Amino acid sequence: MLNIGFITLFSFVLVYLNIIILNEEILILICFVAFCWICTNKVGKTIAYDLENRSLTIKNSLKVSLNNLLKTLINVSKLHSDYEIITSKFKILHNYYIQLGTTFVNNLPKYEIAESQKKCLKKFLFVYNLEKQTTKLLVLILSEKLKKLSQIQKLCGEDLQEKRFMCFNKIVLREYMEII
Incomplete structure (x- = not known):
């Protein structure tokens, strides 16, 4: 870098030769340049050290943020594929339930007939x-x-000797004989 003394001497020479005119704006400019x-x-x-630390902090924050974003995108992609798998499984489950319902509805009358036949069979038995x-x-x-009747008939026919009962025995005996 240039020596401050050399710059000061060169500035005085330029002012002395009226190349640089000293006014308020030039003095403020010189003060600002000297301050900087x-x-x-x-x-x-x-x-520089502070700015370097800040840039490292921002860089690390951006890396963490990008890693989190990448993980989030991977999770969203996985969830999307899982959602598609679950959706297809629900469609398969829907088809199974439709088949089950159809089978149930088709076989319900047969089941009812079989159950009513079982009930009727039990009732018939x-x-x-x-x-x-x-x-x-x-x-x-x-x-x-008949036993009591035959006892009464025996009593009336044999014991009491009632004629109507005796005649009745002969008629029954003749009918048996004709059948034989």
Whole structure:
């Protein structure tokens, strides 16, 4: 850099030769240039260090921000692909539910018919058993009545010697003989 003394001497020569006219604007310009030059020489290293730290902080912040943005984009891409997979699985599930509903609706009448047949079969079996029991009961009641009737007929025919009952036995005996 140039020596300050040389610059000062050269400035005085230019002023003396009236090449540079000293007025307020020129003096303010000279003061501003001197201030800037002194600041850069004396405080320049501190400012450079501060600006360097700030630039590193901004650079690190930008790297972190870009890494976060990259991670976010990767996650969004993964979510998008997962969403497509889930959507396709829901479509498959929808088709299965449609098939299940259709099968259920188609087989429901068959199921109802089978269930009603089972119920009717149980009822018919119950009625059949009831008829058999009733038939047995009627046979027992009739046999008891016939037994009592035959006892009364025997009593009236043999013991009491009632003629109508004796004649009745002969008619029944003749009918049996004709059948045989």
